[in-house]
Amino acid sequence: MKQVGSSIGALSFLLGSSNILAYGDGDDPLCKYGCLMSTSAEITEIRTYTHQAELVVAVDTGFEECPEGGFVAKDSINRMELTSLLLSAFHSKTPVKLQVYKSNEWYASEGKTHCMIRAVRLYQK
Numbered sequence: 001m002k003q004v005g006s007s008i009g010a011l012s013f014l015l016g017s018s019n020i021l022a023y024g025d026g027d028d029p030l031c032k033y034g035c036l037m038s039t040s041a042e043i044t045e046i047r048t049y050t051h052q053a054e055l056v057v058a059v060d061t062g063f064e065e066c067p068e069g070g071f072v073a074k075d076s077i078n079r080m081e082l083t084s085l086l087l088s089a090f091h092s093k094t095p096v097k098l099q100v101y102k103s104n105e106w107y108a109s110e111g112k113t114h115c116m117i118r119a120v121r122l123y124q125k
Contacts, residue, residue, distance in 0.1 A: 034101070034102050034103060035099050035100065035101060035102060035118055036061075036063055036065065036099070036100055036102045036115070037097055037098070037099045037121075038059070038060075038061035038062055038063065038096075038097050038098045038099075038100070039060070039061070039062040039097070040095040040096065040097050040123055041059050041060045041061075041062075041095055041096065042059070042089075042093055042094070042095055042096075043057055043058065043059045043069075043086065043089055043090045043096060044058045044059060044060075045057075045058035046058070046086060046087065046090050053074055054071040054072060054073055054074055055071060055072040055079075055082075055083055055086070056069070056070075056071045056114060057069045057070050057071065057072070057086055057098070057114075057117065059096065059098065061098060061100070061115075063100075063102070063115070064112070065100075065102045065103075065105075065112055065115055066100060066102070066105060066112055066113060066114050066115035067112075067113070068113040068114055069098070069113075069114050070098045070100045070114050070115050070116065070117040071114045071115075071116060071117060072086070072116075072117050073116050076116075076117075082117055082119075082120055085120045085122060086120060088122070089120070089122050094122050094123065094124070095122075095123050096120055096121060096122055096123070097120070097121040097123070098117050098119075098120060098121075099117070099118045099119040099120075099121070100115035100116060100117055100118060101115055101116045101118055102115060
């Protein structure tokens with residue numbers, strides 16, 4: 001029993017004193033393109049196209065890289081979960097924060113408008 005307690009204590013110390021898992025809202029070291037976390041805002045539009053195309057989300061991100069919002073890629077492994085959260089937030093007018101890949105812009109736009117969405121955070125009003 002003492003070993004279990006020691007192991008838990010050591011793990012707590014490691015997590016509490018290390019930045020390994022604590023990257024916050026800024027650049028995420030797990031992002032292959034580098035990530036940004038947007039400010040909290042309401043989604044103003046969601047659109048998609050035929051043939052399992054991207055889901056495009058209009059939201060004021062506050063970013064120079066993708067000021068108009070983000071998109072869920074058609075081959076994202078978490079497409080269903082992201083889509084569900086985004087639709088819920090849109091219909092309930094719940095503010096969201098988008099974590100986006102800052103160097104992966106939507107190919108169908110001219111210039112830097114939308115970045116690929118990696119994660120979505122919902123907040124209660």
